[in-house]
Amino acid sequence: MVAPRTSLRLVAPVWNRGAGSIRGLSRAVDPEGSQRKERTLFQFLADRFYDVAALREYMLQKQVLKVHQKNRSFTYIKERYGPYVAGAHFILKQGGAVKFQDKEWMRSSGRGLSSLEFWEFRAVPIEAVDASGCAINYQGLDHLLALKELQSLSLRCCPHVDDWCLSRLHPLADSLQELSLAGCPRISERGLACLHHLRNLRRLDISHLPAVSNPGLTQILVEEMLPNCEVLGAGWAQGLKLGLEEQSQDTASSPIPA
Amino acid sequence: MLRRALWLGWGRGLLGLGLGTRRGVSTLEWDGKVSEIKKKIQSVIPGGAWNPLYDTSHLPPEHSDVVIVGGGVLGLSVAYWLKRLEKQRGAIKVLVVERDHTYSQASTVLSVGGIRQQFSLPENIQLSLFSVEFLRNINEYLAVVDDPPLDLRFNPSGYLFLASEKGAATMENNVKVQRQEGAKVCLMSPEQLRNKFPWINTEGVALASYGFVSSSDRTETPSGEEVILKKIHEVHVKVDHSQEYQPVECAIVVNTAGAWSGQIAELAGIGKGPPGTLQGTKLPVEPRKRYVYLWHCPQGPGLEAPLLADPSGAYFRRDGLGNNYLGGCSPTAEEEPDPRNLEVDHDFFQDKVWPLLAQRVPAFETLKVKSAWAGYYDYNTFDQNGVVGPHPLVVNMYFATGFSGHGLQQAPAVGRAVAEMVLEGRFQTIDLSPFLFSRFYLGEKAQEHCII
Numbered sequence: 001m002v003a004p005r006t007s008l009r010l011v012a013p014v015w016n017r018g019a020g021s022i023r024g025l026s027r028a029v030d031p032e033g034s035q036r037k038e039r040t041l042f043q044f045l046a047d048r049f050y051d052v053a054a055l056r057e058y059m060l061q062k063q064v065l066k067v068h069q070k071n072r073s074f075t076y077i078k079e080r081y082g083p084y085v086a087g088a089h090f091i092l093k094q095g096g097a098v099k100f101q102d103k104e105w106m107r108s109s110g111r112g113l114s115s116l117e118f119w120e121f122r123a124v125p126i127e128a129v130d131a132s133g134c135a136i137n138y139q140g141l142d143h144l145l146a147l148k149e150l151q152s153l154s155l156r157c158c159p160h161v162d163d164w165c166l167s168r169l170h171p172l173a174d175s176l177q178e179l180s181l182a183g184c185p186r187i188s189e190r191g192l193a194c195l196h197h198l199r200n201l202r203r204l205d206i207s208h209l210p211a212v213s214n215p216g217l218t219q220i221l222v223e224e225m226l227p228n229c230e231v232l233g234a235g236w237a238q239g240l241k242l243g244l245e246e247q248s249q250d251t252a253s254s255p256i257p258a
Numbered sequence: 259m260l261r262r263a264l265w266l267g268w269g270r271g272l273l274g275l276g277l278g279t280r281r282g283v284s285t286l287e288w289d290g291k292v293s294e295i296k297k298k299i300q301s302v303i304p305g306g307a308w309n310p311l312y313d314t315s316h317l318p319p320e321h322s323d324v325v326i327v328g329g330g331v332l333g334l335s336v337a338y339w340l341k342r343l344e345k346q347r348g349a350i351k352v353l354v355v356e357r358d359h360t361y362s363q364a365s366t367v368l369s370v371g372g373i374r375q376q377f378s379l380p381e382n383i384q385l386s387l388f389s390v391e392f393l394r395n396i397n398e399y400l401a402v403v404d405d406p407p408l409d410l411r412f413n414p415s416g417y418l419f420l421a422s423e424k425g426a427a428t429m430e431n432n433v434k435v436q437r438q439e440g441a442k443v444c445l446m447s448p449e450q451l452r453n454k455f456p457w458i459n460t461e462g463v464a465l466a467s468y469g470f471v472s473s474s475d476r477t478e479t480p481s482g483e484e485v486i487l488k489k490i491h492e493v494h495v496k497v498d499h500s501q502e503y504q505p506v507e508c509a510i511v512v513n514t515a516g517a518w519s520g521q522i523a524e525l526a527g528i529g530k531g532p533p534g535t536l537q538g539t540k541l542p543v544e545p546r547k548r549y550v551y552l553w554h555c556p557q558g559p560g561l562e563a564p565l566l567a568d569p570s571g572a573y574f575r576r577d578g579l580g581n582n583y584l585g586g587c588s589p590t591a592e593e594e595p596d597p598r599n600l601e602v603d604h605d606f607f608q609d610k611v612w613p614l615l616a617q618r619v620p621a622f623e624t625l626k627v628k629s630a631w632a633g634y635y636d637y638n639t640f641d642q643n644g645v646v647g648p649h650p651l652v653v654n655m656y657f658a659t660g661f662s663g664h665g666l667q668q669a670p671a672v673g674r675a676v677a678e679m680v681l682e683g684r685f686q687t688i689d690l691s692p693f694l695f696s697r698f699y700l701g702e703k704a705q706e707h708c709i710i
Binding site: 053056057060064138163164166167168170186188189190191192193194196211213214217218221222224225 | 394398401403404407409411412413414415416470560561562563576579
């Protein structure tokens with residue numbers, strides 16, 4: 001990859017000189033003020049191409065680090081107050097909702113549990129977790145896998161939940177009865193294949209998964225894989241309906257000779 | 259130097275004018291010549307690139323710090339880690355040389371693509387564990403701004419190894435080692451196997467493991483003989499279908515040529531010597547042909563099928579959503595096919611692979627083969643494990659080859675190990691000293707038992 005770089009180095013100085021002269025020209029002629037500003041901003045950025053590229057890479061790395069930071073493990077809380085409190089704190093901090101056994105749904109808009117609640121809930125198992133829209137990833141699932149009595153898990157529209165995360169859900173096989181994965185952009189049929197370990201699952205929602213290549217066929221295969229489970233998905237008749245619509249369109253467009 | 263530049267500028271000017279104007283007209287275009295001379299002088303001054311008379315931008319550069327021979331997954335992994343672990347941005351110049359840019363015979367693209375952590379050697383388990391972690395976080399390692407996230411199309415369905423009565427004890431020991439190293443494996447009895455995967459015929463299965471992937475100057479040997487150390491100075495890279503070649507001066511050569519590593523090592527003079535000595539120890543990597551068959555079975559195992567490896571050596575995995583399966587079997591030593599070409603032997607499937615598959619999965623008695631292909635294993639005839647690290651005599655040749663069918667799954671970790679060896683001089687994260695070249699001379703086998 002040496003050649004392209006050297007050519008850029010050769011080209012850029014020439015261009016700078018040209019750009020300098022154009023700038024000089026524009027200053028002399030003095031055209032519209034906004035036009036000149038646009039051109040100079042663009043030229044400014046283009047002259048500093050590698051700096052801008054490095055800045056963008058840095059920002060991308062920062063975004064990645066932010067997700068990692070959100071999914072860090074709360075080992076101190078876990079050791080002191082138990083896995084239920086740690087899991088609840090994690091979910092509530094991310095903006096989700098948690099339902100302890102025999103209690104109401106709790107949502108705390110990113111503040112986590114208060115210290116009173118730490119003490120109160122330290123031995124109360126968690127029944128249901130609603131992590132919709134949370135930035136939970138493979139590492140963050142550690143907190144959820146420690147909840148042995150979890151019955152309902154909702155991972156709707158989680159941007160970082162992918163096939164690997166699904167392959168990690170098998171410790172919840174004994175208790176999990178309801179799972180919702182609707183709208184997760186990274187889940188494909190290969191991840192859904194890992195759900196066959198969850199033998200107690202009764203309701204599964206796999207609708208609106210954009211990365212699944214064939215939603216109707218996938219739903220049939222998942223239904224075969226989990227015979228006791230009610231699978232809510234795209235609907236096997238989706239492809240069929242489309243075919244019927246096309247057929248009616250064809251008959252409408254080609255007039256029957258009278 | 260100035261005179262040479264002037265002469266070359268003169269020559270360029272003459273060529274530019276053309277043959278017709280050579281005779282007669284002695285007035286030269288002074289301005290054009292001056293600018294050309296200036297450009298020549300500028301390029302000769304240190305810091306600029308020397309432009310020879312003709313355009314060589316299609317050839318590799320003349321100098322490179324590291325030349326990696328072989329552009330498969332291992333070569334590219336070594337290149338990636340070298341650039342990632344270098345201390346300063348742009349400190350190391352890496353050149354990857356691959357003779358076939360279509361990768362038509364490369365083992366990387368023809369492999370079945372299974373990743374497992376069920377090995378018997380702890381180093382292999384560590385390599386697979388890191389590779390799995392690399393693939394899981396591949397968007398963080400290989401992310402490019404503005405590009406969509408990479409989709410590996412990975413099936414995390416797991417790897418199921420079956421063992422007969424004979425192999426059950428070995429499998430238990432192996433699982434203990436795997437768990438010690440941190441791999442998540444679970445042992446299953448035949449009843450549990452039947453509950454989980456009702457389409458398996460568990461006759462003959464006793465146990466199953468389900469896994470949710472030189473240098474100093476002249477030295478003297480103890481007996482007082484002199485040992486000659488060699489160093490590779492140049493690699494001649496020849497352009498395909500042409501007489502052109504570029505001698506690339508390099509400091510380090512990494513041999514990741516896969517099935518052809520033995521030939522590359524011979525080019526470097528490894529193995530030319532009296533047998534039984536270190537000079538005479540060849541690199542025991544040779545190509546072995548393996549077949550992969552794709553078949554369709556409408557009643558076959560469903561979405562949950564893992565990659566199943568039978569104790570007889572047959573294996574298969576699900577491919578896609580249409581009840582298609584990929585699989586094969588390793589031939590025994592007597593049935594080794596001829597590695598000179600990549601022709602597929604369909605009778606091998608009929609006679610050897612199908613009976614084994616049908617015995618294990620009764621649904622496979624009715625199947626139809628849709629296609630097949632063959633690829634090479636870079637088979638290490640010594641102990642079927644990879645060779646990693648420098649050669650003791652040719653001090654600047656490093657190896658990363660000979661993985662005998664599990665190279666793809668260990669590539670990220672091996673690439674990192676070789677990059678550490680090149681940059682730091684020792685293995686830092688995973689210690690691969692059992693995989694060094696010297697074991698061929700010393701006769702210490704690092705035998706891997708779970709080979710497919």
